[in-house]
Amino acid sequence: MPILANFRGVWRALVCTGVVCSAALAAAPSAVAKWATDEPCVSSSGTALKNQYGYSVAVVTSDCTQLAAGERWAVSVPWIMADAFDQKPPGFATDYPTPTADFRGKLKSVEYIVDGGAGSGFNRSFPADNKIWVGQLPEAPGLPAINTSNLGALNPLPVGRHVAEVYWKLSGPVCDGFSADQGTSCLPAGDLLVKRVAFDVVG
Numbered sequence: 001m002p003i004l005a006n007f008r009g010v011w012r013a014l015v016c017t018g019v020v021c022s023a024a025l026a027a028a029p030s031a032v033a034k035w036a037t038d039e040p041c042v043s044s045s046g047t048a049l050k051n052q053y054g055y056s057v058a059v060v061t062s063d064c065t066q067l068a069a070g071e072r073w074a075v076s077v078p079w080i081m082a083d084a085f086d087q088k089p090p091g092f093a094t095d096y097p098t099p100t101a102d103f104r105g106k107l108k109s110v111e112y113i114v115d116g117g118a119g120s121g122f123n124r125s126f127p128a129d130n131k132i133w134v135g136q137l138p139e140a141p142g143l144p145a146i147n148t149s150n151l152g153a154l155n156p157l158p159v160g161r162h163v164a165e166v167y168w169k170l171s172g173p174v175c176d177g178f179s180a181d182q183g184t185s186c187l188p189a190g191d192l193l194v195k196r197v198a199f200d201v202v203g
Contacts, residue, residue, distance in 0.1 A: 038063065038139060039059075039062070039063050039076055039078070040061075040063045041063070041064035043138060045138075049061065049064055052138075053133050053135075053149060054133070055133075055149065055150055057072040057073055057074055057153040058071045058073040058074075059073070059074060059075075060073055060074070060075045060076065060164065060197055060199050061075070061076045061197070064076075065198065065199040065200060066199065066200050066202060067200070067201045067202070068201075068202060069156065069158075069159050069201055071156055071201075072153040072154065072156060073154055073156075073157075074150070074151075074152065075149060075195055076147055076149045077147060077148050077166055077168075077194050077195045078137060078146065078147040079103070079145060079146050079176065080137060080140045080144075080145045080176070081099040081143065081144050081145060081146065081176040081177055081178075082143065082176060082177030082178050083098065083143070083144060083177070084097070084098055084099075084177060085097075085098070085102075085175070085177045086177060087179050087180045087185075088175050088177065088180060088185075089175065089180050089181065089182045089185070089186060090180070092173060092182075092186070098144075098177075099144075099174070099176050099177040100134055100144050100146055102174055103132075104128070104134075104146070106170050106172045106174050107128040107132070107169070108169045108170065108171050109126060109127050109169045110125070110126050110128065110151050110152070110166060110167070110169070111124070111126075111167040111169065111191070112124045112125075112154060112165070112166055112167075113164070113165040113167070114154065114157070114162060114163070114164050115163055115164075120158075126152030127151075128151060129151070131150045131151055132146055132147070132148060132150060132151060133146060133147040133148075133150045134146050148166075148168065157201045158201065159201050159202060159203045160201060161198065161200055162198070162199055162200070163197070163198045164196070164197055164199070165193055165195070166193070166195040166196075167192060167194065168187070168192050168194050169190070169191050169192075170188070170189050170192065171189060173186055173187065173188050173189055174187050175187075
């Protein structure tokens with residue numbers, strides 16, 4: 001099977017009705033390392049999530065699901081990576097020296113679908129550029145991570161319940177460098193749903 005087709009098959013196995021399955025991630029150690037698992041609004045040290053990322057707008061995560069009316073916002077999608085490509089799947093090729101550089105070179109845009117299927121739903125796309133956050137997360141000290149929330153903020157939403165889907169548009173396969181297994185360390189080229197989160201806007 002071609003490597004890209006295999007990537008797509010594995011990625012579909014990790015998606016349940018449009019949501020990255022927590023059970024599937026828990027079953028794969030590298031996948032747990034890949035996707036940050038705990039992002040409260042305020043860390044145990046008292047740091048607000050938006051300050052951690054040096055961002056001026058509200059950050060929505062699976063653990064931080066309430067916005068004040070009138071707030072601009074973005075969805076956090078952090079990916080923890082290795083320092084170098086010490087391991088990579090057979091057939092994977094890149095011109096970049098590190099997983100973070102490879103990701104930044106291949107990410108073309110981030111698209112939001114907000115309240116899809118509803119009459120008030122809308123799409124918003126942000127081109128990839130050097131604003132992609134690169135740093136370290138508290139749960140993985142010493143390892144680099146990226147987050148695409150800094151690429152753009154969305155306008156305030158009406159009070160009530162909302163659902164946002166985040167898609168990454170990748171020009172080629174990307175891998176985190178932790179293993180040679182495509183299923184736990186890589187994402188395929190194309191438009192990929194990487195996060196779906198429900199949240200509330202309160203007055």
